[in-house]
Amino acid sequence: MHKRTRQAITLTVAGVLLATGTTATAHAAAGTPIRRPAPDQILPSSPPSLAQPPAESSAAQSPTPAGSAAPEASPAVEPTPEPTPELPSGTATATSFWDGATASGKPMRYQTIASPYWPLGTKVKITYRGESAIGFVEDFGPAEWAVAQHDIPAIVDLSEKMMADLTGVRSNTVHVRFEVLKWGTGRVYRRSGTGYDLAMGRS
Incomplete structure (x- = not known):
């Protein structure tokens, strides 16, 4: 009788401690060893926001520096003048x-x-x-x-x-x-x- 009551109290305390984040204390009260998660199972504390806008292309993020000159346009080709008509x-x-x-x-x-x-x-x-x-x-x-x-x-x-x-x-x-x-x-x-x-x- 006393043994079952003690186990029920222990489980209740373990549940309360687990809910408040003191998992290690609950395990200690229950008499079970603490199991740590494997490194690849640890989740980041703050996942990236899904609403973050996509990154712009590198061309858009790197404007031409103010000191650098824009590429020169090819010189316009002058039209070939028509031959002068022979003077009468x-x-x-x-x-x-x-x-x-x-x-x-x-x-x-x-x-x-x-x-x-x-x-x-x-x-x-x-x-x-x-x-x-x-x-x-x-x-x-x-x-x-x-x-x-x-x-x-x-x-x-x-x-x-x-x-x-x-x-x-x-x-x-x-x-x-x-x-x-x-x-x-x-x-x-x-x-x-x-x-x-x-x-x-x-x-």
Whole structure:
């Protein structure tokens, strides 16, 4: 009777001590040896949180240092320029004129020439029987009817001073050799008509 009561008390005490975390004392009270868990059975005291966000990639975590330069981009390839069209030249009829004002706004001068097809500012070389002069398109003319009435279209008007220098006569109509040396950037009077192809070097 006393033995069973003692065993019941011992078990009760062991249970209370086990619940309060004093496992070693409970085992001692029960008279049983203490068994320690194997090292591979020990659990960590605080398991990692399952809500922890996944680690970012190493590329995102290592930004480029402020002192280091970003890789240089390849230099842009410049487009190949188109070849400059051949400047026109040929034989045409030249007439002469003299006006107080010109379409360009510049005063009439020795080097002033006129054309219905070449833009203002175009530089032209005129040759007559081995004599040459350089002029600039600063006016528009001759008129369409004047261009068409000659055997070779009259696509250029020379200042009377230039005509006199080349032919000896201020007011004259002659066949000349023309060479466009440089295109101007000004206005153009007409883009079609008698002699247009000749002026552009197409015939």
